[in-house]
Amino acid sequence: MPDLEDLYREIILDHYRSPRHRGELESPPAHRVEGFNPLCGDEVVVTMVVDGGTLQDIKFAGTGCSISQSSASLMSSAVKGKSLDDVRQLIRTFKSMMSIHEAALGESGPDEALEEAAPVDVRTIGELAALQGVVKFPVRIKCATLSWNALAQGLDELATAAS
Amino acid sequence: MPDLEDLYREIILDHYRSPRHRGELESPPAHRVEGFNPLCGDEVVVTMVVDGGTLQDIKFAGTGCSISQSSASLMSSAVKGKSLDDVRQLIRTFKSMMSIHEAALGESGPDEALEEAAPVDVRTIGELAALQGVVKFPVRIKCATLSWNALAQGLDELATAAS
Amino acid sequence: MALDVETIRKDFPLLARVVNGRPIVYLDSAATSLQPRPVLAAMEQYYETTHANVHRGVYATAEEATQRYESARVAAGRFVGAPDPAREIVFTKNATEAINLVANSWGRANLRRGDVVLLTQMEHHANLVPWLMLSEQLGLELRYLEVDGQGRLDVSALDRKLDGARLVAVSAMSNVLGTINDLRPIADAAHAAGAVVLADGAQAVPHLPVDVRALGVDFLAYSAHKMLGPTGIGALWGRADLLDAMPPFLGGGGMILDVRLDRFLPAESPQRFEAGTPPIAEAVGLGAAVRYLEAVGMEAVRAHERSLTDYALGAIADRLGDDCTVFGPPAGDDRGGVLSLAFRDVHPHDLAQVLDQYGVCVRPGHHCAKPLMRVLGVSATARASVGLYNDERDIDVLIEGLAEAGRLFG
Amino acid sequence: MALDVETIRKDFPLLARVVNGRPIVYLDSAATSLQPRPVLAAMEQYYETTHANVHRGVYATAEEATQRYESARVAAGRFVGAPDPAREIVFTKNATEAINLVANSWGRANLRRGDVVLLTQMEHHANLVPWLMLSEQLGLELRYLEVDGQGRLDVSALDRKLDGARLVAVSAMSNVLGTINDLRPIADAAHAAGAVVLADGAQAVPHLPVDVRALGVDFLAYSAHKMLGPTGIGALWGRADLLDAMPPFLGGGGMILDVRLDRFLPAESPQRFEAGTPPIAEAVGLGAAVRYLEAVGMEAVRAHERSLTDYALGAIADRLGDDCTVFGPPAGDDRGGVLSLAFRDVHPHDLAQVLDQYGVCVRPGHHCAKPLMRVLGVSATARASVGLYNDERDIDVLIEGLAEAGRLFG
Ligand SMILES: Cc1ncc(COP(=O)(O)O)c(C=O)c1O
């Protein structure tokens, strides 16, 4: 059984206690997306401003556990000001780090699943690496990905609206 | 486990091979009732003429196993020409003989059930006593009661129509 | 007649489990109960010696299987005081299907545009979503009894809300607050107003003596897996005259008298509502669970769980003070053993995660009662709920774990 | 790779049973199969070590239970060649519910007054009554493919009958005739005509290699209890894009994203279709049944059952001659191991009763296929059906018992 310290790293507790980019941007002009974790009732609201191919600003609101809140805080810090290409790349990297277990929920246990996973180069993701331990707690993965899914949905919606 | 001879008494096989009162009375004037055994697909058609408080005539048709056919034949022989009061009394007696087991299907086994049953005076029912063994084969009870239920339903319908 | 919890615990194999190096402390019986050996043995013995499809075979095992299935029906009915169990119990896959059955069958046959269905703010989604779905189709007016500051139903507006109501659907015990609702006066008022009453008994039937005649309701839904029985089976008790007048719900084998290519004739109730091969082994398990609970005695179960609830409410207040809030009524006759907790501002998910390290099984989340969460002003709670196999040590470990969560997230 | 029936028989505890002084001869697998020890052990071990409600807990056993439940979903999908099992398998209580789900959810969303649904005369009530019920509500036109003199589907009028059809619902294998229908051309023609295809796999999935892509169908329904698994669980496989577009069926916990007092938001498929606590232990059992069948190999199962069917058809003709009629196609690739018998004019009930004295389990009746009975011109048949655990001795005892019935009713 994995240790609690794998889950609650210091960086996570720090972002949980002092979340960055918390709040809501005025919408419009900001684009607003709501996400639900139907399993536990957590809700997240992500507001974002995209301009000239860049994610100019982002904030998150809503309620959630230390994992969902710190993940949203870490996400906002990581993506704000980045080009949309970089943001999408980061979403992919993060989701693949998190989906390790989900994908393998098939017949094998978590440990096997971890071994099979395509390695994520943690040096490319900075502080986000602190969330790596979450994959050892499969039910918490949905907490960690909640805000990321909302961000991805928002970018998709904006792309569709623009096209 | 009860013996097959308890079920297939000679009288039963005789009424099965040479059914009495088989056929359909013209309807109208006869009253016609269909019965189904949903579990096995057996169908019975009972046609009857009631006049002056007496069951003047009765015939049965349809398809069924030796138990349902012989029971219909035995029934027709037993009730034809009887007063409605006597017919109803006979239906009650027969059904109580048959419901011994059904009623006790609760938690106790068939043997217990038999012991608990209110005794039916077999001398009052003549040849019908041959069907007594059916209660030891609970799934066959529905075969034996199929035509009786149709008869009872017919009498009820006639009574309602008359009132 | 007190209940001997030490002896009872030995019947539950899962209590021998060790989690994170600690003996398991199972406090999630409101979600699902554990199963005692006699229930598992009854199902295993059924599969090993008797299994056959029911109702259609004449051979020995088919007849025995039918008898065991039907005798489980009688046991399931007797357990809730059904006047005529053999006719009045419909087996479903869970309590949720039982409520959906009433909504679809009774509801479509009896409700019209504008009719009022009265629910409460404390209902489980199982007793909300079927009515929301039906309302989308028929255009009903859904009204709600409110929940007061102590977690009790506010019945002061009952008569007004019953005006125009055709159905009242209300939980006999809340799965979040532990509130045991006093259904009799609600049912009486509903009947006086011409409404039919469905009780969601998913939480009450496993933990309290329940008698449908005493409650005065018309339908009662419950699940086996919350009352020491297996997953995969629930029951609907319904008044015979109501069931007899209801159209079928699901179509298929076993629920018909005759089928032609252009029409069919449904069978009598309860067969009419049981399409396809039923949960036979599960019925056998439910029957064994009923016998187990009857042997312990539901009065004794309630007394034990009540004293445990009293102990927990007291100990939490003593040892954790203002750090911990328990939603729902104070200790008392109308307080069941469900403890929905808030601990400072630590999120329930995090609480449950820390408690898991102590082997303690509690459930974080909205407990399928999102509207009630909004009333309580929280998005989730951590819920500890007791069963007849819990004892005071379990509560002590719970409190120990909560204190540790406080240190970690302090 | 032949199947070692002697070894397999040892895995099935019920085969040790003695009935009327004779070892049981179980020939009723079309009604329900027996369960091997590994299936029973998997469920027992689940209850004893892991049981918890799924999807909502963070503690260890809840997580394990969720994982075991979801991995059973993957196994159930893989077994029928589902391209994306985790998304495309909905657990139901039985095959019947799976078909009702399609009728109620897909049907109500996609069918309008006058739309044609094409069925066949050989369907089980499970694949008739849901469409009759839906038709009563929506006013559909139900058409039927006919059954020819050899018990095969007459597809000569297929294109004409497909005109205007929105749905084709057809059995992959008849539970009365043993006919294995060639679904691919039917599905291709249906798709060309713009119809969606549902296959009733209740009989095919347990006895043949089944691959939804090879069959070319859009939905497939089946039951665990006919494929060595437990009662209380079935599965619907559906094409992901169809499932994603379908409205919910039953309402309750687990199938929502959000619930408010005046509306709700459904979850994604497959959760959207699984309201309430699912059959968790049953899913574990189904997963174990799939593993058992995969280990034996479905090709080997089919080969064994086919050779047993060939033997039975030959031996019945040899030893009973004209006294005994077996309905359905002659021995061959499209002939499954279901033998519906008529023996002189002895009623099937009486045949089965006599056979019971020999320990032989066969089923008399209409087999939930009353329209087909009318086509065959009988009110019932006595049906003997084989499973992977049967051998030629079982057939010999069957024939011995039939001959005795001939003497008794001669
Ligand atoms: C062809 C066919 N379809 C459907 C069913 C229904 O299966 P279940 O009773 O498990 O729902 C059966 C079995 O009874 C069957 O043989």
Ligand SMILES: Cc1ncc(COP(=O)(O)O)c(C=O)c1O
């Ligand atoms: C009050 C209440 N109603 C209904 C249900 C639904 O029960 P099930 O999930 O067994 O259908 C539950 C349990 O989840 C409950 O607590």
